[in-house]
Amino acid sequence: MKIEVKNVSKKYKDTIALDDVSFTLEEPKIYGLLGRNGAGKTTFMEILSGHILASEGQILIDGENPFDNQRLTESICLIKEGGNFKRDLKVKNVLRIYSFFYPKWDGELAEELVKEYNLNPNAKIKALSKGMVSALGIIVGLASKAPITIFDEPYIGLDAAARRKFYDLLLEEYESEKRTIIFSTHLIDEVSLMFEEVLILNKGKLMIKEDAESLRDRTCAVSGPIEVVESFISDKEVIGKKQIAGMMTAYVYGNEEDALSSGLKAEGIPIQDLMIYLTEARRGA
Structure with missing residues:
Protein backbone atom coordinates (compact mmCIF):
# COMPACT_ATOMS: atom_id res chain seq x y z
CA MET A 1 0.00 0.00 0.00
CA LYS A 2 1.36 3.41 -0.98
CA ILE A 3 1.69 5.91 1.86
CA GLU A 4 1.90 9.59 0.90
CA VAL A 5 2.69 12.10 3.63
CA LYS A 6 1.89 15.58 2.30
CA ASN A 7 2.98 18.65 4.27
CA VAL A 8 1.69 17.21 7.54
CA SER A 9 1.71 19.40 10.64
CA LYS A 10 0.14 18.71 14.02
CA LYS A 11 -0.20 21.27 16.79
CA TYR A 12 -1.34 20.79 20.39
CA LYS A 13 -2.05 24.29 21.72
CA ASP A 14 1.43 25.89 21.72
CA THR A 15 3.31 22.66 20.95
CA ILE A 16 4.21 21.70 17.38
CA ALA A 17 4.45 17.90 17.24
CA LEU A 18 4.91 17.67 13.46
CA ASP A 19 6.12 20.50 11.26
CA ASP A 20 5.42 20.32 7.49
CA VAL A 21 6.54 16.70 7.04
CA SER A 22 6.45 15.17 3.54
CA PHE A 23 7.64 11.83 2.18
CA THR A 24 6.35 8.72 0.42
CA LEU A 25 6.61 5.02 1.31
CA GLU A 26 5.92 3.07 -1.86
CA GLU A 27 6.71 -0.55 -1.11
CA PRO A 28 6.60 -3.15 1.65
CA LYS A 29 9.74 -2.80 3.75
CA ILE A 30 10.83 -2.74 7.36
CA TYR A 31 11.12 0.97 8.12
CA GLY A 32 12.92 2.27 11.20
CA LEU A 33 11.20 5.41 12.52
CA LEU A 34 13.73 7.02 14.83
CA GLY A 35 14.13 10.13 16.93
CA ARG A 36 14.41 11.39 20.47
CA ASN A 37 11.48 11.73 22.86
CA GLY A 38 9.16 14.44 21.59
CA ALA A 39 10.37 14.15 18.00
CA GLY A 40 6.84 13.54 16.69
CA LYS A 41 7.05 9.80 16.04
CA THR A 42 3.96 8.74 17.99
CA THR A 43 1.90 11.61 16.61
CA PHE A 44 2.83 10.59 13.07
CA MET A 45 1.89 6.96 13.72
CA GLU A 46 -1.47 7.95 15.20
CA ILE A 47 -2.31 10.09 12.16
CA LEU A 48 -1.22 7.31 9.82
CA SER A 49 -3.41 4.85 11.72
CA GLY A 50 -6.45 7.10 11.42
CA HIS A 51 -6.69 7.72 15.16
CA ILE A 52 -6.28 11.50 14.93
CA LEU A 53 -6.32 14.18 12.23
CA ALA A 54 -3.45 16.38 11.15
CA SER A 55 -3.75 20.12 11.82
CA GLU A 56 -2.50 20.79 8.29
CA GLY A 57 -1.69 18.59 5.32
CA GLN A 58 -2.74 14.97 5.00
CA ILE A 59 -1.63 11.36 4.89
CA LEU A 60 -3.04 9.29 2.06
CA ILE A 61 -2.96 5.50 1.80
CA ASP A 62 -3.62 4.37 -1.75
CA GLY A 63 -5.06 7.82 -2.32
CA GLU A 64 -7.47 7.79 0.66
CA ASN A 65 -7.43 9.42 4.08
CA PRO A 66 -7.32 6.74 6.83
CA PHE A 67 -9.34 8.80 9.34
CA ASP A 68 -12.84 7.34 9.83
CA ASN A 69 -12.18 4.95 6.93
CA GLN A 70 -12.98 1.37 7.94
CA ARG A 71 -11.60 -0.17 4.75
CA LEU A 72 -8.22 1.34 5.49
CA THR A 73 -8.20 0.90 9.26
CA GLU A 74 -8.74 -2.83 8.71
CA SER A 75 -5.43 -2.75 6.85
CA ILE A 76 -3.49 -0.93 9.61
CA CYS A 77 -2.45 -2.34 12.97
CA LEU A 78 -0.83 0.02 15.48
CA ILE A 79 0.66 -1.54 18.61
CA LYS A 80 1.60 1.20 21.05
CA GLU A 81 3.86 1.19 24.08
CA GLY A 82 0.80 0.72 26.32
CA GLY A 83 -2.95 1.10 26.56
CA ASN A 84 -3.72 -1.22 23.65
CA PHE A 85 -6.27 -3.39 25.46
CA LYS A 86 -9.12 -2.93 27.95
CA ARG A 87 -7.96 -4.12 31.32
CA ASP A 88 -11.05 -6.21 32.16
CA LEU A 89 -10.82 -8.35 29.02
CA LYS A 90 -9.26 -11.80 29.05
CA VAL A 91 -6.40 -12.67 26.69
CA LYS A 92 -8.64 -15.00 24.67
CA LYS A 124 -7.39 -10.78 32.48
CA ILE A 125 -5.23 -7.99 31.09
CA LYS A 126 -5.10 -6.26 34.48
CA ALA A 127 -3.56 -9.41 35.99
CA LEU A 128 -0.69 -9.54 33.47
CA SER A 129 2.79 -8.16 34.00
CA LYS A 130 4.05 -5.39 31.71
CA GLY A 131 6.08 -7.94 29.79
CA MET A 132 3.06 -10.18 29.26
CA VAL A 133 0.96 -7.25 28.03
CA SER A 134 3.77 -6.35 25.63
CA ALA A 135 3.88 -9.97 24.44
CA LEU A 136 0.12 -9.83 23.77
CA GLY A 137 0.62 -6.67 21.72
CA ILE A 138 3.34 -8.38 19.71
CA ILE A 139 1.02 -11.36 19.11
CA VAL A 140 -1.79 -9.11 17.87
CA GLY A 141 0.56 -7.14 15.62
CA LEU A 142 2.04 -10.22 13.98
CA ALA A 143 -1.20 -12.23 13.76
CA SER A 144 -3.16 -9.30 12.29
CA LYS A 145 -1.29 -9.77 9.01
CA ALA A 146 -2.21 -6.11 8.41
CA PRO A 147 -0.57 -4.74 5.24
CA ILE A 148 0.64 -1.82 7.37
CA THR A 149 1.82 -2.99 10.79
CA ILE A 150 3.22 -0.41 13.20
CA PHE A 151 5.13 -1.14 16.39
CA ASP A 152 5.73 1.82 18.72
CA GLU A 153 8.15 0.70 21.47
CA PRO A 154 6.29 -2.65 21.71
CA TYR A 155 8.58 -4.48 24.13
CA ILE A 156 8.22 -2.69 27.50
CA GLY A 157 8.89 -5.20 30.27
CA LEU A 158 10.37 -7.85 27.99
CA ASP A 159 13.83 -9.14 28.85
CA ALA A 160 16.59 -9.41 26.24
CA ALA A 161 15.75 -13.03 25.38
CA ALA A 162 12.05 -12.24 24.85
CA ARG A 163 12.91 -9.23 22.71
CA ARG A 164 15.23 -11.36 20.58
CA LYS A 165 12.41 -13.86 20.14
CA PHE A 166 10.18 -11.04 18.93
CA TYR A 167 12.75 -9.81 16.41
CA ASP A 168 13.18 -13.33 15.03
CA LEU A 169 9.41 -13.82 14.77
CA LEU A 170 9.02 -10.45 13.06
CA LEU A 171 11.60 -11.35 10.42
CA GLU A 172 10.07 -14.79 9.88
CA GLU A 173 6.61 -13.34 9.32
CA TYR A 174 7.95 -10.58 7.09
CA GLU A 175 9.85 -13.05 4.92
CA SER A 176 6.83 -15.35 4.61
CA GLU A 177 4.51 -12.50 3.61
CA LYS A 178 5.86 -9.03 2.85
CA ARG A 179 4.08 -6.07 4.42
CA THR A 180 4.95 -2.53 5.40
CA ILE A 181 6.34 -2.63 8.93
CA ILE A 182 7.08 0.64 10.71
CA PHE A 183 9.18 0.11 13.81
CA SER A 184 9.81 2.89 16.32
CA THR A 185 12.34 2.11 19.03
CA HIS A 186 14.99 3.54 21.32
CA LEU A 187 16.88 0.22 21.37
CA ILE A 188 18.26 0.98 17.93
CA ASP A 189 21.42 -1.08 18.22
CA GLU A 190 19.33 -4.22 18.82
CA VAL A 191 17.26 -3.90 15.66
CA SER A 192 19.04 -1.58 13.22
CA LEU A 193 20.21 -4.43 11.00
CA MET A 194 16.55 -5.29 10.33
CA PHE A 195 15.81 -1.85 8.91
CA GLU A 196 15.68 -1.56 5.14
CA GLU A 197 14.97 2.15 5.26
CA VAL A 198 15.48 4.71 8.01
CA LEU A 199 13.46 7.83 8.82
CA ILE A 200 14.74 10.21 11.48
CA LEU A 201 12.49 12.88 12.99
CA ASN A 202 13.72 15.74 15.13
CA LYS A 203 11.54 18.40 16.72
CA GLY A 204 8.70 17.54 14.37
CA LYS A 205 10.76 17.75 11.18
CA LEU A 206 12.01 14.99 8.91
CA MET A 207 15.82 14.99 8.94
CA ILE A 208 16.56 11.82 6.98
CA LYS A 209 14.71 9.31 4.85
CA GLU A 210 17.22 6.96 3.30
CA ASP A 211 17.98 3.36 2.47
CA ALA A 212 19.65 1.92 5.57
CA GLU A 213 22.53 0.31 3.70
CA SER A 214 23.26 3.48 1.75
CA LEU A 215 23.21 5.48 4.98
CA ARG A 216 25.75 3.13 6.53
CA ASP A 217 27.94 3.21 3.42
CA ARG A 218 28.12 6.98 3.04
CA THR A 219 28.83 7.95 6.64
CA CYS A 220 31.94 7.23 8.68
CA ALA A 221 33.88 8.19 11.77
CA VAL A 222 37.44 9.30 11.05
CA SER A 223 40.09 9.59 13.75
CA GLY A 224 43.62 10.93 13.91
CA PRO A 225 45.71 14.00 14.80
CA ILE A 226 43.58 17.15 14.92
CA GLU A 227 45.40 18.89 12.03
CA VAL A 228 45.09 15.88 9.72
CA VAL A 229 41.42 15.32 10.50
CA GLU A 230 40.58 19.02 10.11
CA SER A 231 42.30 19.01 6.71
CA PHE A 232 40.39 15.88 5.62
CA ILE A 233 36.97 17.23 6.64
CA SER A 234 37.48 20.76 5.31
CA ASP A 235 35.40 20.04 2.18
CA LYS A 236 32.97 17.55 3.73
CA GLU A 237 29.65 17.75 5.53
CA VAL A 238 30.41 17.19 9.19
CA ILE A 239 27.81 15.60 11.46
CA GLY A 240 29.78 16.08 14.66
CA LYS A 241 33.28 15.95 16.10
CA LYS A 242 35.10 15.59 19.39
CA GLN A 243 38.72 15.92 20.42
CA ILE A 244 40.99 14.99 23.30
CA ALA A 245 44.74 15.11 23.88
CA GLY A 246 45.61 16.31 20.37
CA MET A 247 43.41 13.69 18.66
CA MET A 248 40.08 14.20 16.93
CA THR A 249 37.21 11.99 15.82
CA ALA A 250 34.87 13.47 13.22
CA TYR A 251 31.60 11.99 12.02
CA VAL A 252 31.12 12.85 8.37
CA TYR A 253 29.36 12.06 5.16
CA GLY A 254 32.25 10.48 3.33
CA ASN A 255 33.95 7.32 2.16
CA GLU A 256 35.99 5.20 4.56
CA GLU A 257 38.53 4.43 1.84
CA ASP A 258 39.26 8.14 1.31
CA ALA A 259 39.95 8.54 5.01
CA LEU A 260 42.20 5.49 5.13
CA SER A 261 44.19 6.73 2.14
CA SER A 262 44.79 9.97 4.07
CA GLY A 263 46.38 8.00 6.90
CA LEU A 264 43.36 8.25 9.19
CA LYS A 265 41.52 5.55 11.06
CA ALA A 266 37.98 5.11 9.69
CA GLU A 267 34.96 3.03 10.66
CA GLY A 268 31.25 2.98 10.02
CA ILE A 269 28.84 4.84 12.28
CA PRO A 270 26.11 2.72 13.93
CA ILE A 271 22.65 4.06 13.10
CA GLN A 272 21.96 4.71 16.78
CA ASP A 273 25.05 6.93 17.06
CA LEU A 274 24.18 8.66 13.81
CA MET A 275 20.70 9.48 15.09
CA ILE A 276 22.16 10.88 18.32
CA TYR A 277 24.68 13.10 16.52
CA LEU A 278 22.11 14.36 14.01
CA THR A 279 19.58 15.29 16.68
CA GLU A 280 21.89 16.91 19.23
CA ALA A 281 20.36 20.13 20.53
CA ARG A 282 23.11 22.35 19.15
CA ARG A 283 22.32 21.23 15.58
CA GLY A 284 18.66 22.18 15.82
CA ALA A 285 16.25 20.62 13.33
Missing part, protein backbone atom coordinates in the same frame (compact mmCIF):
# COMPACT_ATOMS: atom_id res chain seq x y z
CA ASN A 93 -11.30 -12.26 24.36
CA VAL A 94 -8.73 -9.78 23.05
CA LEU A 95 -7.62 -12.24 20.37
CA ARG A 96 -11.22 -13.00 19.42
CA ILE A 97 -12.11 -9.32 19.05
CA TYR A 98 -9.10 -8.64 16.84
CA SER A 99 -9.86 -11.73 14.75
CA PHE A 100 -13.19 -10.14 13.78
CA PHE A 101 -11.57 -6.81 12.91
CA TYR A 102 -8.65 -7.93 10.72
CA PRO A 103 -9.70 -9.81 7.56
CA LYS A 104 -6.32 -11.57 7.26
CA TRP A 105 -6.10 -12.56 10.93
CA ASP A 106 -3.97 -15.69 11.47
CA GLY A 107 -5.58 -17.56 14.35
CA GLU A 108 -3.11 -20.43 14.22
CA LEU A 109 -0.18 -18.05 14.54
CA ALA A 110 -1.87 -16.26 17.46
CA GLU A 111 -2.39 -19.55 19.33
CA GLU A 112 1.19 -20.60 18.62
CA LEU A 113 2.56 -17.31 19.96
CA VAL A 114 0.37 -17.43 23.06
CA LYS A 115 2.09 -20.71 23.91
CA GLU A 116 5.49 -19.34 22.87
CA TYR A 117 5.15 -16.45 25.32
CA ASN A 118 3.49 -18.58 28.04
CA LEU A 119 0.34 -16.49 28.25
CA ASN A 120 -2.73 -17.80 30.04
CA PRO A 121 -5.70 -17.35 27.66
CA ASN A 122 -8.06 -16.99 30.64
CA ALA A 123 -6.01 -14.32 32.39
Whole structure:
Protein backbone atom coordinates (compact mmCIF):
# COMPACT_ATOMS: atom_id res chain seq x y z
CA MET A 1 0.00 0.00 0.00
CA LYS A 2 1.36 3.41 -0.98
CA ILE A 3 1.69 5.91 1.86
CA GLU A 4 1.90 9.59 0.90
CA VAL A 5 2.69 12.10 3.63
CA LYS A 6 1.89 15.58 2.30
CA ASN A 7 2.98 18.65 4.27
CA VAL A 8 1.69 17.21 7.54
CA SER A 9 1.71 19.40 10.64
CA LYS A 10 0.14 18.71 14.02
CA LYS A 11 -0.20 21.27 16.79
CA TYR A 12 -1.34 20.79 20.39
CA LYS A 13 -2.05 24.29 21.72
CA ASP A 14 1.43 25.89 21.72
CA THR A 15 3.31 22.66 20.95
CA ILE A 16 4.21 21.70 17.38
CA ALA A 17 4.45 17.90 17.24
CA LEU A 18 4.91 17.67 13.46
CA ASP A 19 6.12 20.50 11.26
CA ASP A 20 5.42 20.32 7.49
CA VAL A 21 6.54 16.70 7.04
CA SER A 22 6.45 15.17 3.54
CA PHE A 23 7.64 11.83 2.18
CA THR A 24 6.35 8.72 0.42
CA LEU A 25 6.61 5.02 1.31
CA GLU A 26 5.92 3.07 -1.86
CA GLU A 27 6.71 -0.55 -1.11
CA PRO A 28 6.60 -3.15 1.65
CA LYS A 29 9.74 -2.80 3.75
CA ILE A 30 10.83 -2.74 7.36
CA TYR A 31 11.12 0.97 8.12
CA GLY A 32 12.92 2.27 11.20
CA LEU A 33 11.20 5.41 12.52
CA LEU A 34 13.73 7.02 14.83
CA GLY A 35 14.13 10.13 16.93
CA ARG A 36 14.41 11.39 20.47
CA ASN A 37 11.48 11.73 22.86
CA GLY A 38 9.16 14.44 21.59
CA ALA A 39 10.37 14.15 18.00
CA GLY A 40 6.84 13.54 16.69
CA LYS A 41 7.05 9.80 16.04
CA THR A 42 3.96 8.74 17.99
CA THR A 43 1.90 11.61 16.61
CA PHE A 44 2.83 10.59 13.07
CA MET A 45 1.89 6.96 13.72
CA GLU A 46 -1.47 7.95 15.20
CA ILE A 47 -2.31 10.09 12.16
CA LEU A 48 -1.22 7.31 9.82
CA SER A 49 -3.41 4.85 11.72
CA GLY A 50 -6.45 7.10 11.42
CA HIS A 51 -6.69 7.72 15.16
CA ILE A 52 -6.28 11.50 14.93
CA LEU A 53 -6.32 14.18 12.23
CA ALA A 54 -3.45 16.38 11.15
CA SER A 55 -3.75 20.12 11.82
CA GLU A 56 -2.50 20.79 8.29
CA GLY A 57 -1.69 18.59 5.32
CA GLN A 58 -2.74 14.97 5.00
CA ILE A 59 -1.63 11.36 4.89
CA LEU A 60 -3.04 9.29 2.06
CA ILE A 61 -2.96 5.50 1.80
CA ASP A 62 -3.62 4.37 -1.75
CA GLY A 63 -5.06 7.82 -2.32
CA GLU A 64 -7.47 7.79 0.66
CA ASN A 65 -7.43 9.42 4.08
CA PRO A 66 -7.32 6.74 6.83
CA PHE A 67 -9.34 8.80 9.34
CA ASP A 68 -12.84 7.34 9.83
CA ASN A 69 -12.18 4.95 6.93
CA GLN A 70 -12.98 1.37 7.94
CA ARG A 71 -11.60 -0.17 4.75
CA LEU A 72 -8.22 1.34 5.49
CA THR A 73 -8.20 0.90 9.26
CA GLU A 74 -8.74 -2.83 8.71
CA SER A 75 -5.43 -2.75 6.85
CA ILE A 76 -3.49 -0.93 9.61
CA CYS A 77 -2.45 -2.34 12.97
CA LEU A 78 -0.83 0.02 15.48
CA ILE A 79 0.66 -1.54 18.61
CA LYS A 80 1.60 1.20 21.05
CA GLU A 81 3.86 1.19 24.08
CA GLY A 82 0.80 0.72 26.32
CA GLY A 83 -2.95 1.10 26.56
CA ASN A 84 -3.72 -1.22 23.65
CA PHE A 85 -6.27 -3.39 25.46
CA LYS A 86 -9.12 -2.93 27.95
CA ARG A 87 -7.96 -4.12 31.32
CA ASP A 88 -11.05 -6.21 32.16
CA LEU A 89 -10.82 -8.35 29.02
CA LYS A 90 -9.26 -11.80 29.05
CA VAL A 91 -6.40 -12.67 26.69
CA LYS A 92 -8.64 -15.00 24.67
CA ASN A 93 -11.30 -12.26 24.36
CA VAL A 94 -8.73 -9.78 23.05
CA LEU A 95 -7.62 -12.24 20.37
CA ARG A 96 -11.22 -13.00 19.42
CA ILE A 97 -12.11 -9.32 19.05
CA TYR A 98 -9.10 -8.64 16.84
CA SER A 99 -9.86 -11.73 14.75
CA PHE A 100 -13.19 -10.14 13.78
CA PHE A 101 -11.57 -6.81 12.91
CA TYR A 102 -8.65 -7.93 10.72
CA PRO A 103 -9.70 -9.81 7.56
CA LYS A 104 -6.32 -11.57 7.26
CA TRP A 105 -6.10 -12.56 10.93
CA ASP A 106 -3.97 -15.69 11.47
CA GLY A 107 -5.58 -17.56 14.35
CA GLU A 108 -3.11 -20.43 14.22
CA LEU A 109 -0.18 -18.05 14.54
CA ALA A 110 -1.87 -16.26 17.46
CA GLU A 111 -2.39 -19.55 19.33
CA GLU A 112 1.19 -20.60 18.62
CA LEU A 113 2.56 -17.31 19.96
CA VAL A 114 0.37 -17.43 23.06
CA LYS A 115 2.09 -20.71 23.91
CA GLU A 116 5.49 -19.34 22.87
CA TYR A 117 5.15 -16.45 25.32
CA ASN A 118 3.49 -18.58 28.04
CA LEU A 119 0.34 -16.49 28.25
CA ASN A 120 -2.73 -17.80 30.04
CA PRO A 121 -5.70 -17.35 27.66
CA ASN A 122 -8.06 -16.99 30.64
CA ALA A 123 -6.01 -14.32 32.39
CA LYS A 124 -7.39 -10.78 32.48
CA ILE A 125 -5.23 -7.99 31.09
CA LYS A 126 -5.10 -6.26 34.48
CA ALA A 127 -3.56 -9.41 35.99
CA LEU A 128 -0.69 -9.54 33.47
CA SER A 129 2.79 -8.16 34.00
CA LYS A 130 4.05 -5.39 31.71
CA GLY A 131 6.08 -7.94 29.79
CA MET A 132 3.06 -10.18 29.26
CA VAL A 133 0.96 -7.25 28.03
CA SER A 134 3.77 -6.35 25.63
CA ALA A 135 3.88 -9.97 24.44
CA LEU A 136 0.12 -9.83 23.77
CA GLY A 137 0.62 -6.67 21.72
CA ILE A 138 3.34 -8.38 19.71
CA ILE A 139 1.02 -11.36 19.11
CA VAL A 140 -1.79 -9.11 17.87
CA GLY A 141 0.56 -7.14 15.62
CA LEU A 142 2.04 -10.22 13.98
CA ALA A 143 -1.20 -12.23 13.76
CA SER A 144 -3.16 -9.30 12.29
CA LYS A 145 -1.29 -9.77 9.01
CA ALA A 146 -2.21 -6.11 8.41
CA PRO A 147 -0.57 -4.74 5.24
CA ILE A 148 0.64 -1.82 7.37
CA THR A 149 1.82 -2.99 10.79
CA ILE A 150 3.22 -0.41 13.20
CA PHE A 151 5.13 -1.14 16.39
CA ASP A 152 5.73 1.82 18.72
CA GLU A 153 8.15 0.70 21.47
CA PRO A 154 6.29 -2.65 21.71
CA TYR A 155 8.58 -4.48 24.13
CA ILE A 156 8.22 -2.69 27.50
CA GLY A 157 8.89 -5.20 30.27
CA LEU A 158 10.37 -7.85 27.99
CA ASP A 159 13.83 -9.14 28.85
CA ALA A 160 16.59 -9.41 26.24
CA ALA A 161 15.75 -13.03 25.38
CA ALA A 162 12.05 -12.24 24.85
CA ARG A 163 12.91 -9.23 22.71
CA ARG A 164 15.23 -11.36 20.58
CA LYS A 165 12.41 -13.86 20.14
CA PHE A 166 10.18 -11.04 18.93
CA TYR A 167 12.75 -9.81 16.41
CA ASP A 168 13.18 -13.33 15.03
CA LEU A 169 9.41 -13.82 14.77
CA LEU A 170 9.02 -10.45 13.06
CA LEU A 171 11.60 -11.35 10.42
CA GLU A 172 10.07 -14.79 9.88
CA GLU A 173 6.61 -13.34 9.32
CA TYR A 174 7.95 -10.58 7.09
CA GLU A 175 9.85 -13.05 4.92
CA SER A 176 6.83 -15.35 4.61
CA GLU A 177 4.51 -12.50 3.61
CA LYS A 178 5.86 -9.03 2.85
CA ARG A 179 4.08 -6.07 4.42
CA THR A 180 4.95 -2.53 5.40
CA ILE A 181 6.34 -2.63 8.93
CA ILE A 182 7.08 0.64 10.71
CA PHE A 183 9.18 0.11 13.81
CA SER A 184 9.81 2.89 16.32
CA THR A 185 12.34 2.11 19.03
CA HIS A 186 14.99 3.54 21.32
CA LEU A 187 16.88 0.22 21.37
CA ILE A 188 18.26 0.98 17.93
CA ASP A 189 21.42 -1.08 18.22
CA GLU A 190 19.33 -4.22 18.82
CA VAL A 191 17.26 -3.90 15.66
CA SER A 192 19.04 -1.58 13.22
CA LEU A 193 20.21 -4.43 11.00
CA MET A 194 16.55 -5.29 10.33
CA PHE A 195 15.81 -1.85 8.91
CA GLU A 196 15.68 -1.56 5.14
CA GLU A 197 14.97 2.15 5.26
CA VAL A 198 15.48 4.71 8.01
CA LEU A 199 13.46 7.83 8.82
CA ILE A 200 14.74 10.21 11.48
CA LEU A 201 12.49 12.88 12.99
CA ASN A 202 13.72 15.74 15.13
CA LYS A 203 11.54 18.40 16.72
CA GLY A 204 8.70 17.54 14.37
CA LYS A 205 10.76 17.75 11.18
CA LEU A 206 12.01 14.99 8.91
CA MET A 207 15.82 14.99 8.94
CA ILE A 208 16.56 11.82 6.98
CA LYS A 209 14.71 9.31 4.85
CA GLU A 210 17.22 6.96 3.30
CA ASP A 211 17.98 3.36 2.47
CA ALA A 212 19.65 1.92 5.57
CA GLU A 213 22.53 0.31 3.70
CA SER A 214 23.26 3.48 1.75
CA LEU A 215 23.21 5.48 4.98
CA ARG A 216 25.75 3.13 6.53
CA ASP A 217 27.94 3.21 3.42
CA ARG A 218 28.12 6.98 3.04
CA THR A 219 28.83 7.95 6.64
CA CYS A 220 31.94 7.23 8.68
CA ALA A 221 33.88 8.19 11.77
CA VAL A 222 37.44 9.30 11.05
CA SER A 223 40.09 9.59 13.75
CA GLY A 224 43.62 10.93 13.91
CA PRO A 225 45.71 14.00 14.80
CA ILE A 226 43.58 17.15 14.92
CA GLU A 227 45.40 18.89 12.03
CA VAL A 228 45.09 15.88 9.72
CA VAL A 229 41.42 15.32 10.50
CA GLU A 230 40.58 19.02 10.11
CA SER A 231 42.30 19.01 6.71
CA PHE A 232 40.39 15.88 5.62
CA ILE A 233 36.97 17.23 6.64
CA SER A 234 37.48 20.76 5.31
CA ASP A 235 35.40 20.04 2.18
CA LYS A 236 32.97 17.55 3.73
CA GLU A 237 29.65 17.75 5.53
CA VAL A 238 30.41 17.19 9.19
CA ILE A 239 27.81 15.60 11.46
CA GLY A 240 29.78 16.08 14.66
CA LYS A 241 33.28 15.95 16.10
CA LYS A 242 35.10 15.59 19.39
CA GLN A 243 38.72 15.92 20.42
CA ILE A 244 40.99 14.99 23.30
CA ALA A 245 44.74 15.11 23.88
CA GLY A 246 45.61 16.31 20.37
CA MET A 247 43.41 13.69 18.66
CA MET A 248 40.08 14.20 16.93
CA THR A 249 37.21 11.99 15.82
CA ALA A 250 34.87 13.47 13.22
CA TYR A 251 31.60 11.99 12.02
CA VAL A 252 31.12 12.85 8.37
CA TYR A 253 29.36 12.06 5.16
CA GLY A 254 32.25 10.48 3.33
CA ASN A 255 33.95 7.32 2.16
CA GLU A 256 35.99 5.20 4.56
CA GLU A 257 38.53 4.43 1.84
CA ASP A 258 39.26 8.14 1.31
CA ALA A 259 39.95 8.54 5.01
CA LEU A 260 42.20 5.49 5.13
CA SER A 261 44.19 6.73 2.14
CA SER A 262 44.79 9.97 4.07
CA GLY A 263 46.38 8.00 6.90
CA LEU A 264 43.36 8.25 9.19
CA LYS A 265 41.52 5.55 11.06
CA ALA A 266 37.98 5.11 9.69
CA GLU A 267 34.96 3.03 10.66
CA GLY A 268 31.25 2.98 10.02
CA ILE A 269 28.84 4.84 12.28
CA PRO A 270 26.11 2.72 13.93
CA ILE A 271 22.65 4.06 13.10
CA GLN A 272 21.96 4.71 16.78
CA ASP A 273 25.05 6.93 17.06
CA LEU A 274 24.18 8.66 13.81
CA MET A 275 20.70 9.48 15.09
CA ILE A 276 22.16 10.88 18.32
CA TYR A 277 24.68 13.10 16.52
CA LEU A 278 22.11 14.36 14.01
CA THR A 279 19.58 15.29 16.68
CA GLU A 280 21.89 16.91 19.23
CA ALA A 281 20.36 20.13 20.53
CA ARG A 282 23.11 22.35 19.15
CA ARG A 283 22.32 21.23 15.58
CA GLY A 284 18.66 22.18 15.82
CA ALA A 285 16.25 20.62 13.33
